[in-house]
Amino acid sequence: MPPTLDSGANAPGSTDPERIRNFCIIAHIDHGKSTLADRMLQLTGVVDPRQMRAQYLDRMDIERERGITIKSQAVRMPWTIREGDRTGESAVLNMIDTPGHVDFTYEVSRSLAACEGAVLLVDAAQGIEAQTLANLYLALENDLHVIPVLNKIDLPAAQPEKYAEELAHLIGGDPADCIRVSGKTGEGVPYLLDEIVRQFKPPVGDAAAPARAMIFDSVYDVYRGVVTYVRVIDGRISARDRIKMMSTAAVHELLEIGVISPEMVKADALGVGEVGYLITGVKDVRQSRVGDTITINTRPAKEVLGGYKDPKPMVYSGLYPIDGSDYPNLREALDKLKLNDAALDYEPETSGALGFGFRCGFLGLLHLEIIRERLEREYNLDLISTAPNVVYRAITEDGEEIVVTNPSEYPTGKIAEVYEPVVRATVLTPNDYVGAVMELCQGRRGTLLGMDYLSADRVELRYTLPLAEIIFDFFDQLKSRTKGYASLDYEPTTEQASDLVKVDILLHGEPVDAFSAIVHKDKAYNYGVTIAAKLRNLIPRQQFEVPIQAAIGSRVIARETIRAIRKDVLAKCYGGDISRKRKLLEKQKEGKKRMKMVGRVEVPQEAFIAALSSDSGDGKAPGKK
Numbered sequence: 001m002p003p004t005l006d007s008g009a010n011a012p013g014s015t016d017p018e019r020i021r022n023f024c025i026i027a028h029i030d031h032g033k034s035t036l037a038d039r040m041l042q043l044t045g046v047v048d049p050r051q052m053r054a055q056y057l058d059r060m061d062i063e064r065e066r067g068i069t070i071k072s073q074a075v076r077m078p079w080t081i082r083e084g085d086r087t088g089e090s091a092v093l094n095m096i097d098t099p100g101h102v103d104f105t106y107e108v109s110r111s112l113a114a115c116e117g118a119v120l121l122v123d124a125a126q127g128i129e130a131q132t133l134a135n136l137y138l139a140l141e142n143d144l145h146v147i148p149v150l151n152k153i154d155l156p157a158a159q160p161e162k163y164a165e166e167l168a169h170l171i172g173g174d175p176a177d178c179i180r181v182s183g184k185t186g187e188g189v190p191y192l193l194d195e196i197v198r199q200f201k202p203p204v205g206d207a208a209a210p211a212r213a214m215i216f217d218s219v220y221d222v223y224r225g226v227v228t229y230v231r232v233i234d235g236r237i238s239a240r241d242r243i244k245m246m247s248t249a250a251v252h253e254l255l256e257i258g259v260i261s262p263e264m265v266k267a268d269a270l271g272v273g274e275v276g277y278l279i280t281g282v283k284d285v286r287q288s289r290v291g292d293t294i295t296i297n298t299r300p301a302k303e304v305l306g307g308y309k310d311p312k313p314m315v316y317s318g319l320y321p322i323d324g325s326d327y328p329n330l331r332e333a334l335d336k337l338k339l340n341d342a343a344l345d346y347e348p349e350t351s352g353a354l355g356f357g358f359r360c361g362f363l364g365l366l367h368l369e370i371i372r373e374r375l376e377r378e379y380n381l382d383l384i385s386t387a388p389n390v391v392y393r394a395i396t397e398d399g400e401e402i403v404v405t406n407p408s409e410y411p412t413g414k415i416a417e418v419y420e421p422v423v424r425a426t427v428l429t430p431n432d433y434v435g436a437v438m439e440l441c442q443g444r445r446g447t448l449l450g451m452d453y454l455s456a457d458r459v460e461l462r463y464t465l466p467l468a469e470i471i472f473d474f475f476d477q478l479k480s481r482t483k484g485y486a487s488l489d490y491e492p493t494t495e496q497a498s499d500l501v502k503v504d505i506l507l508h509g510e511p512v513d514a515f516s517a518i519v520h521k522d523k524a525y526n527y528g529v530t531i532a533a534k535l536r537n538l539i540p541r542q543q544f545e546v547p548i549q550a551a552i553g554s555r556v557i558a559r560e561t562i563r564a565i566r567k568d569v570l571a572k573c574y575g576g577d578i579s580r581k582r583k584l585l586e587k588q589k590e591g592k593k594r595m596k597m598v599g600r601v602e603v604p605q606e607a608f609i610a611a612l613s614s615d616s617g618d619g620k621a622p623g624k625k
């Protein structure tokens with residue numbers, strides 16, 4: 001058995017806070033956080049080498065397949081300083097692995113609030129990237145001590161000296177203080193663990209005060225119900241306590257309390273500074289909200305801890321079950337996912353074309369994709385998602401304000417002003433691509449705010465850009481125009497008044513609400529032409545002719561026609577082999593599963609997100625790339 005949890009002085013509930021180190025690893029995407037976390041699990045002995053697998057903490061299938069971290073994870077590991085000052089000093093480390101993608105920044109900030117220190121990991125072959133900066137600023141805002149670390153020093157292309165200079169320039173200090181490691185080979189990782197114990201401060205809290213614990217994550221588990229992850233700030237929560245949620249005053253029996261190391265391990269209690277989980281048996285996911293403070297019913301604390309800001313959804317899309325009878329299941333699944341994900345927002349809506357569904361708010365497109373994929377896989381739902389849009393604010397001439405999360409709600413009367421959200425974007429790029437980046441940003445209605453040289457060959461460009469212009473394919477375009485070298489980070493700032501119009505799409509003469517989009521006036525014509533052409537390619541021929549029209553108000557700006565055909569799958573099947581015929585018909589039925597009847601027209605799922613792909617709204621007509 002690996003030495004999972006130390007008993008005695010290091011047992012949960014009786015660990016001296018002085019010995020605890022709560023830290024997280026922050027980095028740009030793919031700089032190797034999960035790999036480094038794996039090595040730490042191995043070196044501290046909490047995972048038996050025989051059970052080790054890559055990305056141990058990425059538990060969701062989607063995370064493992066895509067090689068990305070979506071949810072934060074907190075693991076308790078024992079460590080004793082091996083070399084140098086204070087050799088032999090033992091500590092309990094709580095490591096929080098965080099996601100790197102810009103959509104999941106809110107997970108990072110939640111994790112940071114539960115830590116005293118941050119390991120800032122930088123790929124020694126890549127150097128500082130946009131999210132390195134964004135995460136560093138978040139860590140500094142949270143008053144965390146930062147240890148700069150260069151990873152992947154085993155790579156032949158690694159340039160640790162060069163990037164140590166860059167890092168030292170950024171956070172101050174001596175380039176020699178950047179720790180060099182390889183998460184892959186494990187080189188330098190024991191020294192890093194020693195430094196974590198030496199450099200990070202222990203948590204501070206009042207052990208004698210009434211208990212207060214902060215919920216930093218909450219997960220619905222099919223077998224165990226709601227599992228709540230907490231960090232104890234003051235006092236102590238023990239297995240026999242009845243806990244109270246301070247925001248709702250609801251009291252719950254504790255069924256289990258424990259720590260993750262790296263699987264759930266039951267404990268008697270959690271004390272000051274400790275990180276662990278609680279299971280209360282609550283079934284309703286909304287009863288255990290991230291950011292809430294937990295106290296003990298018999299001796300409740302008076303003041304709640306400063307919670308987290310609820311992340312604001314940036315992108316909205318409609319989610320509809322293909323089979324209308326799945327609607328209640330979709331609602332239940334969303335309820336459950338919402339517990340894990342404070343950023344997911346949803347409201348029932350009805351579409352003329354798609355029936356009953358939900359208008360859902362997401363942080364970005366990756367977030368949308370992941371939620372959709374989880375709904376389909378984990379809850380067995382077949383879904384259609386409509387083209388995503390940002391939130392607009394329209395003021396009518398009568399002074400009425402309308403918040404538009406769905407283009408079909410766009411007011412038809414006289415509009416005085418429409419506002420759209422804008423972001424402050426930071427692009428880091430090698431010198432050679434500055435022109436290409438500027439051209440892209442200008443084409444997306446960007447305004448240059450400033451430009452700085454981080455080093456002789458690396459430039460930071462700051463732009464204000466409409467959110468609607470960057471959520472779809474901006475990142476892909478940026479990557480392809482800079483051969484993959486530029487990186488992007490953005491944060492919402494304010495809104496700006498813009499000249500926007502609603503483009504409607506009519507199928508067979510009928511406007512299809514799910515296809516409506518709000519676009520800039522200068523791009524409306526190209527948008528209409530592109531979408532109509534795309535739909536012509538995506539919608540299979542039907543038994544009658546189907547005109548597709550794009551219109552602004554009553555003015556048609558583009559038209560395409562899908563010619564009629566009768567697709568007889570049995571035509572090639574001569575003779576009377578009935579089983580073969582049946583197979584073909586079955587196959588055809590399979591293909592139809594993802595079709596939705598819109599009026600009399602069968603429309604495939606892909607058509608509803610056609611607006612996403614790269615050539616739409618980019619000012620280019622199809623085929624003229």
Ligand SMILES: Nc1nc2c(ncn2[C@@H]2O[C@H](COP(=O)(O)OP(=O)(O)OP(=O)(O)O)[C@@H](O)[C@H]2O)c(=O)[nH]1
Binds near residue numbers: 031032182185
């Ligand atoms: N050569 C080398 N490759 C590494 C090292 N660390 C990580 N990698 C590789 O870099 C890639 C990204 O590593 P991950 O650990 O998944 O990166 P991450 O930062 O956790 O990524 P996200 O979870 O998506 O933010 C993988 O292909 C790893 O095998 C290292 O020290 N040396």
